[in-house]
Amino acid sequence: xxxxxxxxxxxxxEEFVPLxxxxxxxxxxxxxxxxxxxxxxxxxxELPFWLAHELHLRQAVSISAPxxxxxxxxxxxxxxxxxxxxxxxxxxxxKFGCKLAPLCDKTIGFLLAYAFGxxxxxxxxxxxxxxxxxxxxxxxRLTKEETNxxxxxxxxxxxxxKWRMGGPRxxxxxxxxxxxxxxx
Amino acid sequence: MYARKGYELVKDFASGxxxxxxxxxxxxxxxxxxxxxxxxxELEALIRKMQEESVDVRETRNADHxxxxxxxxxxxxxxxxxxxxxxxRAEIIRNLAWNVGLELLELPEEIQEKFSDxxxxxxxxxxxxxxxxxxxxxxxxxxxxxxxxxxxIKVRVLHDMGEGILLSDKxxxxxxxxxxxxxxxxxxxxxxxxxxxxxxx
Numbered sequence: 103x104x105x106x107x108x109x110x111x112x113x114x115x116e117e118f119v120p121l122x123x124x125x126x127x128x129x130x131x132x133x134x135x136x137x138x139x140x141x142x143x144x145x146x147x148e149l150p151f152w153l154a155h156e157l158h159l160r161q162a163v164s165i166s167a168p169x170x171x172x173x174x175x176x177x178x179x180x181x182x183x184x185x186x187x188x189x190x191x192x193x194x195x196x197k198f199g200c201k202l203a204p205l206c207d208k209t210i211g212f213l214l215a216y217a218f219g220x221x222x223x224x225x226x227x228x229x230x231x232x233x234x235x236x237x238x239x240x241x242x243r244l245t246k247e248e249t250n251x252x253x254x255x256x257x258x259x260x261x262x263x264k265w266r267m268g269g270p271r272x273x274x275x276x277x278x279x280x281x282x283x284x285x286x
Numbered sequence: 287m288y289a290r291k292g293y294e295l296v297k298d299f300a301s302g303x304x305x306x307x308x309x310x311x312x313x314x315x316x317x318x319x320x321x322x323x324x325x326x327x328e329l330e331a332l333i334r335k336m337q338e339e340s341v342d343v344r345e346t347r348n349a350d351h352x353x354x355x356x357x358x359x360x361x362x363x364x365x366x367x368x369x370x371x372x373x374x375r376a377e378i379i380r381n382l383a384w385n386v387g388l389e390l391l392e393l394p395e396e397i398q399e400k401f402s403d404x405x406x407x408x409x410x411x412x413x414x415x416x417x418x419x420x421x422x423x424x425x426x427x428x429x430x431x432x433x434x435x436x437x438x439i440k441v442r443v444l445h446d447m448g449e450g451i452l453l454s455d456k457x458x459x460x461x462x463x464x465x466x467x468x469x470x471x472x473x474x475x476x477x478x479x480x481x482x483x484x485x486x487x
Contacts (some may be wrong), residue, residue, distance in 0.1 A: 106366060107373040109300050116293045129332045129353035130288075140349070153288060156359050162352055270484035272430065272439075272470075272477045275385040276305070278394060 110246065114194040114201065115152040121163040122146050151201065158205055165206045170195065176213060183220035187243045195245040221248060229255035289325075289360040291318040292367030299371055307378050310402035315371070322364050329357035379409050384428050386478055388413040394479065429474055439470045440485040447481060 105111045127141040141147070148168075149157075157163045169175075170191040178186045188195045196214055203210040228240055229252045244252065295314050302308040332354040336343050379401070386393055390409055401409065420427050447460040453472045460466070465485070476482045 107370045109296055109370060109374060112293070112296045112367060112370055113300060125347070125352050126349040127352040127356065128349035129328060129335075130356050150288070150293075152363055153356065153359055157352075157355075160355070162355075268486070270486050271432065272474060272484045274480040274483075275478040278306075278386065278397065278480060 110194065110197070114197045115155075116150050117168070117192060117194070117198050118148040119151055119154045119165050119168045119202065119206075120146065120148050121154050121157075121165045123163050125162045127162075151198070155201075155205065165202075167202070167207045167210065168192075171199065171202070171207070171210055171213065179213065179217045183217045184224040185243075186217075188217075188221075188245045188248075189243055193246050196247050222251070225252050226255055228252070230259060288356065289321070289363040289367070291321045292364035294318075295371050296367045299374060305378060305381070307375065307382070307397060307400045309400045310375070310405065312402065315368070318364055318368055322361055325357045325361045325364070329354050329361070332357070375405065376408060379405055380412055383409060383413050383416060387475060388417055388428075392475075392479070426471070429471055434470050437470055438467055439473055441466055441468055441473050441477070441482045442485055443482050445481045447476075 123141055123143060123145050126143045129139055130141060131139040154163060154165055158165055170188075175186070175191060192198055196218060199210045199214045203214075225244065225248050228237070232240060241249065241252070291314065295311065295318050298311050298314060299308070332350050333343060336346065336348075336350050336354075341348065382393060382397065386397075390398060390406060390413075398406075416427070442465050443460050443462055446462040454469055455472075458466060458468070473482060473484070477484055
């Protein structure tokens with residue numbers, strides 16, 4: 103596994119997907135509130151992606167597209183991709199989509215490419231123009247991947263400005279966190 | 287829920303600011319380990335049940351097999367979460383050694399508190415390895431990569447650092463708000479720790 107230690111990768115795989123069991127399963131309690139520890143054949147459940155994926159490989163379940171890739175979202179993205187609040191639907195919309203596409207619905211791929219193409223332009227544009235105070239409303243719509251791009255664009259602009267204006271080379275190590283006000 | 291604790295642990299790590307250390311979450315960490323044990327006992331119970339029913343554990347694909355499989359996968363998932371947590375913290379700790387200081391006591395106290403015991407040992411050993419490597423090469427590797435235009439820089443002291451601090455070419459009285467003209471290599475470590483700032487122009 104290439105990104106075994108990747109924090110984001112672990113978080114993506116915790117997203118829930120709806121699935122149908124083709125096999126009965128014993129000794130497993132999916133919900134703490136339910137007494138019986140048995141899953142009957144044909145029952146419909148929502149499980150995290152990492153588990154669903156492994157079970158899918160063994161042909162024990164079939165996966166269907168989760169709510170964040172439903173028809174409603176698709177229509178909204180077609181209407182105006184840049185204005186859709188993807189963050190509330192799925193924090194890792196693109197990564198999750200990439201992992202999911204080969205398992206249940208190949209058309210997710212086109213959806214992702216289309217949405218990203220339009221939204222990327224918007225993100226890049228806003229990163230250079232929007233004032234910090236006005237950005238929070240816009241930032242709350244972005245997925246984690248888009249937020250990373252936004253921050254990258256801003257930090258590259260800052261480095262450019264610093265290079266042009268000059269300034270002290272040595273700084274407090276960023277790893278120590280933000281500078282606290284020196285107590286007087 | 288299956289392997290839920292591991293996810294909570296990783297989430298706890300991700301909620302902090304990027305690249306900065308948080309307190310080692312001993313409690314949650316132990317809960318994940320407990321959950322692993324729980325999954326393991328249930329896995330064992332299912333396998334034993336299959337053996338008692340004298341079915342072939344390797345070949346049969348019955349309800350018990352899939353139950354055991356889910357417990358097995360949950361174990362692996364929790365393991366991955368634990369490993370990722372420790373690994374990513376170790377990376378930050380190595381960065382601290384490179385960027386701030388090679389001695390544990392040189393680090394600010396609020397950072398030291400965040401280490402677990404084994405992380406303190408790790409930090410010490412990593413620093414020792416770095417130091418011996420740098421001694422072999424006879425070169426200081428954790429200084430600024432860009433060659434300076436002037437070996438001396440002007441600095442202002444931000445914290446009271448005491449009198450008679452030994453620098454490479456003199457001893458200085460580094461009182462707060464005082465300004466000094468120091469050798470860049472001497473000043474670098476203090477600037478990195480936020481005790482001084484560089485003045486330009």
